[in-house]
Amino acid sequence: MSILGVLVVVFAGMIALIYGTSYLEVSRYYRQATEQYTTVYWEHGLPGDDGNDGNRGTATPDGTNAAQSAPSPSSAPDPSSVPDGGTPPDGSARTVRTFYAAVFDDNGDLIDAAGNANVGVTDDMLSGTGTGIVRSQGLAWSDAVSITGSPRSVAYGVSGQWVYRVSQFDGRTLVVLMDNTIMDESMGTLMRNTLVFGAVAIVLLSGIAIGIARHIVQPLEAAHDEQRRFIADAGHELKTPISAIGANAELLRRDLSSGGASADATNAHARQWLDNITFENQRMAGLVSRLLELDHVESRGADVTSVDFSRLVSGCLLSHEPVAFEHGFMIHDNIASNVVVDGDADRLGDLASILISNAIEHGDATINADDDADPLESMPTVDVRLHVERGRAMLRVSNPGTLTEHEAAHVFDRFYRADPARSSSGTHYGLGLSIARAIVHAYGGTIVCDCRKTSTGADTANDVNTVTFTVTLPLSKHRPSR
The missing domain is CATH 3.30.565.10 (Histidine kinase-like ATPase, C-terminal domain)
Structure with missing residues (x-):
């Protein structure tokens, strides 16, 4: 695999890790936030209530009646009034401004709702959405009658733009809705920015990696080319003098051979040396031929x-x-x-x-x-x-x-x-x-x-x-x- 392929795989792995981690963190936030809002309702009633609804047989998570343990209406904080970054009644740092809720009796009739007509979240819309969620989960309104002691969360999930949690207690069914539109858009923006800037980073890193690789390999390529040039040059440079030596040795041999009877022991020794010259010449010629052949095969095929x-x-x-x-x-x-x-x-x-x-x-x-x-x-x-x-x-x-x-x-x-x-x-x-x-x-x-x-x-x-x-x-x- 090439360097660029490795970088692409690493980049894809980082994208998956970032997106997966972010998705798990957001999901954890959704779960905790809807759970918190449900707890606030069972303790204090829906945002905007005057406190009477909260005392209307509403029990707290510890099993006591809200009328006995909940603070007075004047002292009970309104969850919708908690500012961004503020602290809700349970002391956590969760804001509940994008939350809506609908409360149904054991016959499935809407008895209370917390919406916002200014943004189109009316009581009718909450009633229809809540009813659809309960039916899609296969829940029965009457099941809430048998749940006493403490509220029970019976469903959690995502439906369209809503993250919902359904809980039942004392004949009532609470459907909490959280608008996740902004969060989904934020995740999409995160993914797009990661892809764009990641792709730019991959291109830059690839260019840097290629430049560094060329810088590292360049001396090796230069040395290899120099070695091949040496073989070719040495072969061509030696070829001419070897041919000249061979020609001169052959002429000298002919001159000595023409001496006839005057050829003595000196001539015999001369011939011996000439034989050596001729042998070495042939050997060098063979070496040069091999060098040139090797260069030809490696460089030109x-x-x-x-x-x-x-x-x-x-x-x-x-x-x-x-x-x-x-x-x-x-x-x-x-x-x-x-x-x-x-x-x-x-x-x-x-x-x-x-x-x-x-x-x-x-x-x-x-x-x-x-x-x-x-x-x-x-x-x-x-x-x-x-x-x-x-x-x-x-x-x-x-x-x-x-x-x-x-x-x-x-x-x-x-x-x-x-x-x-x-x-x-x-x-x-x-x-x-x-x-x-x-x-x-x-x-x-x-x-x-x-x-x-x-x-x-x-x-x-x-x-x-x-x-x-x-x-x-x-x-x-x-x-x-x-």
């Missing part, structure tokens, strides 16, 4: 066409069989037919050749050697397999040998040689497997190396260590052109 990988691998095996025999190996192959991949035939041929040559050059030909057995049967084998697995072409090249975990992890590094004895001999430059990896990655594949014991029979003492290179490439969607 190759043309992509449908290639019959089976034919390429089989052709490489035919050309490598004599070399393998000279090194004491037999090649065992199992090549599936019609394995077609997308790539460049020359590059994929180089890939197969590099892996097979590496197995022959670095395999241990002394494993399983048996002087008493048939020499051909006792020769170790280089195993090459090509097949289709899980919709991908899979090439495995195995040879007897041993690699440590550290060597297997670095075997694809440039100029890395697991065998130091080969570091300055022949044409081993430590670039072949680097080129193979670059070719595989250029065509969307993978290449791995592992070393494990391979069973040779029931006797585990004869099990041998095997180094295996495994290449996977996407199969082509088209047949190769012939």
